[in-house]
Amino acid sequence: MSVETQKETLGFQTEVKQLLHLMIHSLYSNKEIFLRELISNASDAVDKLRFEALSKPELLEGGAELKIRVSYDKDAKTVTLEDNGIGMSRDDAITHLGTIAKSGTADFMKNLSGDQKKDSHLIGQFGVGFYSAFIVADQVEVFSRRAGLAASEGVHWSSKGEGEFEIATVDKADRGTRIVLHLKSAEDEFADGWRLRNIIKKYSDHIALPIELPKEQAAAEGDDAPAQEWEVVNRASALWTRSRTEVKDEEYQEFYKHIAHDYENPLSWSHNKVEGKLEYSSLLYVPARAPFDLYQREAPKGLKLYVQRVFVMDQAESFLPLYLRFIKGVVDSNDLSLNVSREILQKDPIIDSMKSALTKRVLDMLEKLAKNEPEQYQGFWKNFGQVMKEGPAEDFANKEKIAGLLRFASTQGDDGEQNVSLTEYLARAKEGQDKIYYLSGETYAQVKNSPHLEVFRKKGIEVLLLTDRIDEWLMSYLSDFDGKSFVDVARGDLDLGNLDSEEDKKAAEEVAKTKEGLVERIKTALGDAVSEVRVSHRLTDSPAILAIGEQDLGMQMRQILEASGQKVPDSKPIFEFNPAHPLIEKLDAEQSEERFGDLSHILFDQAALAAGDGLKDPAAYVRRLNKLLVELSV
Numbered sequence: 246m247s248v249e250t251q252k253e254t255l256g257f258q259t260e261v262k263q264l265l266h267l268m269i270h271s272l273y274s275n276k277e278i279f280l281r282e283l284i285s286n287a288s289d290a291v292d293k294l295r296f297e298a299l300s301k302p303e304l305l306e307g308g309a310e311l312k313i314r315v316s317y318d319k320d321a322k323t324v325t326l327e328d329n330g331i332g333m334s335r336d337d338a339i340t341h342l343g344t345i346a347k348s349g350t351a352d353f354m355k356n357l358s359g360d361q362k363k364d365s366h367l368i369g370q371f372g373v374g375f376y377s378a379f380i381v382a383d384q385v386e387v388f389s390r391r392a393g394l395a396a397s398e399g400v401h402w403s404s405k406g407e408g409e410f411e412i413a414t415v416d417k418a419d420r421g422t423r424i425v426l427h428l429k430s431a432e433d434e435f436a437d438g439w440r441l442r443n444i445i446k447k448y449s450d451h452i453a454l455p456i457e458l459p460k461e462q463a464a465a466e467g468d469d470a471p472a473q474e475w476e477v478v479n480r481a482s483a484l485w486t487r488s489r490t491e492v493k494d495e496e497y498q499e500f501y502k503h504i505a506h507d508y509e510n511p512l513s514w515s516h517n518k519v520e521g522k523l524e525y526s527s528l529l530y531v532p533a534r535a536p537f538d539l540y541q542r543e544a545p546k547g548l549k550l551y552v553q554r555v556f557v558m559d560q561a562e563s564f565l566p567l568y569l570r571f572i573k574g575v576v577d578s579n580d581l582s583l584n585v586s587r588e589i590l591q592k593d594p595i596i597d598s599m600k601s602a603l604t605k606r607v608l609d610m611l612e613k614l615a616k617n618e619p620e621q622y623q624g625f626w627k628n629f630g631q632v633m634k635e636g637p638a639e640d641f642a643n644k645e646k647i648a649g650l651l652r653f654a655s656t657q658g659d660d661g662e663q664n665v666s667l668t669e670y671l672a673r674a675k676e677g678q679d680k681i682y683y684l685s686g687e688t689y690a691q692v693k694n695s696p697h698l699e700v701f702r703k704k705g706i707e708v709l710l711l712t713d714r715i716d717e718w719l720m721s722y723l724s725d726f727d728g729k730s731f732v733d734v735a736r737g738d739l740d741l742g743n744l745d746s747e748e749d750k751k752a753a754e755e756v757a758k759t760k761e762g763l764v765e766r767i768k769t770a771l772g773d774a775v776s777e778v779r780v781s782h783r784l785t786d787s788p789a790i791l792a793i794g795e796q797d798l799g800m801q802m803r804q805i806l807e808a809s810g811q812k813v814p815d816s817k818p819i820f821e822f823n824p825a826h827p828l829i830e831k832l833d834a835e836q837s838e839e840r841f842g843d844l845s846h847i848l849f850d851q852a853a854l855a856a857g858d859g860l861k862d863p864a865a866y867v868r869r870l871n872k873l874l875v876e877l878s879v
């Protein structure tokens with residue numbers, strides 16, 4: 246044992262402690278995944294070395310045969326993993342094995358409930374990596390040395406997973422990392438060649454570098470035991486270079502877990518090889534569940550980039566648009582240079598054409614999923630729908646395709662679930678309907694009961710109900726789908742086109758004519774509060790309604806702009822009334838101008854309330870209403 250110097254005991258970051266607590270109290274029914282996680286890290290470390298060695302060949306230090314070795318000791322109850330990858334310096338070990346660098350981690354940890362089942366699901370989304378060693382071990386030792394550092398600058402990290410770890414500087418002759426797991430007594434079954442071999446085959450066959458186990462040898466007598474021989478147990482070739490027909494679903498799934506650091510299987514994948522002017526392979530996955538940091542600015546996005554099989558960078562975001570940031574996968578190019586950088590990627594025209602091809606692949610894959618497995622697609626939509634809604638604004642060229650993938654709640658459903666596609670909507674449109682009607686608002690309950698829908702209900706016309714914050718903004722980028730334009734039913738002078746019969750239209754005009762006097766009176770009473778007063782033909786049950794001007798901002802956009810500190814232009818609503826409603830008839834017959842004024846204001850305020858808008862002067866509303874109530878009761 247070499248000498249240890251500069252020995253220190255340090256505490257784990259709070260979030261690591263929480264994670265370790267979960268590990269140790271064994272959330273996992275599937276304990277064997279610890280090996281997959283550690284092998285995945287070792288493989289990443291080798292990828293990093295291979296890449297850095299392109300410009301600094303001396304990092305290979307003569308040991309260019311990159312590999313991972315897994316060994317075990319039945320008597321000592323240990324399992325040891327050794328890689329000759331990039332390794333860690335003392336500082337690396339303190340940061341990487343003592344803290345979690347992902348942004349939003351603290352917030353994420355707050356979501357943990359203490360309910361093991363729920364938490365294990367959440368933690369799956371988060372990914373546990375190295376710390377999963379503590380599922381099976383009650384002590385973990387890491388010996389590592391960063392490639393390029395002197396043999397005397399090795400590090401020994403050790404912890405029982407309880408809140409602190411020890412760190413010391415040691416000699417380590419070879420670069421890379423050795424992890425020794427001291428198995429819990431109940432988990433000593435893992436110190437077994439046959440068991441380890443099976444786990445490696447099952448989860449890590451796709452790892453592109455050799456994973457070796459000790460060859461079983463006949464026990465030798467005395468001191469002349471032969472040198473240990475090793476044998477490769479995995480396939481050790483990059484999965485994406487193999488032909489599609491040859492790769493099993495389980496292999497695709499395990500590869501996904503490796504690159505995505507996910508615990509769940511992906512929903513779908515698309516594996517392609519492109520030959521011709523550009524040559525590249527791509528393997529793209531749709532995850533089943535949104536990562537906890539989908540909406541964090543700094544969250545990882547993009548694909549793993551390889552150039553001629555050599556790993557070049559993680560999160561190469563130039564290959565997909567931002568609204569597809571949840572897609573995981575690999576792209577391996579034959580055309581790019583090995584020393585390509587993020588900056589170069591941003592400017593390279595090759596990347597643009599790859600980006601549009603990859604984008605199309607993803608959209609095709611989603612279309613296929615929606616068509617063949619609508620239930621799965623529904624799950625996808627719940628997780629990623631909000632992000633997909635960013636699409637039409639970002640990706641003009643694919644607007645129609647993205648629109649086809651959108652899902653909405655509608656008046657035909659009754660639970661507010663977003664499950665109606667535009668194609669489905671159009672397929673059941675009314676005879677003569679050449680528009681796609683929608684209504685947006687704060688909550689489902691509010692839009693579902695909005696008076697704006699009265700005429701649609703009466704005529705049996707479906708209306709899409711949009712209540713996500715992003716919806717109004719989305720609709721400002723979508724003008725039509727399949728040649729049919731979108732119409733906000735709360736906006737402007739509703740024209741139902743062919744859906745209104747000639748008689749209906751004529752009758753409405755007649756009524757409007759007879760109510761011109763009333764329109765003027767209300768206009769005078771409401772004054773500045775409205776931009777216009779008119780007779781409505783969208784109401785059957787309610788007395789009045791507020792419509793938004795054709796060019797004015799809707800409520801959601803207003804709120805978004807206000808929240809971002811922008812000045813929002815002033816706009817006034819249009820007051821529409823239902824001439825057939827008894828309250829309006831009463832209003833029309835009212836002799837006292839004062840009472841007429843009060844009643845008009847009350848109707849106006851009520852319409853604002855029904856639209857989900859707050860009242861400008863709630864006290865005035867209450868005062869007016871109470872005045873009427875008092876008069877009523879005498």
Ligand code: ADP
Nearest residue numbers: 286287290332333341342373374375376422506
């Ligand atoms: P993740 O792999 O998701 O980043 P982990 O907790 O699994 O998280 O690992 C934390 C970090 O520790 C890794 O990002 C890496 O920098 C470092 N690390 C882990 N295993 C190794 C290894 N075998 N060789 C070099 N560095 C490693």
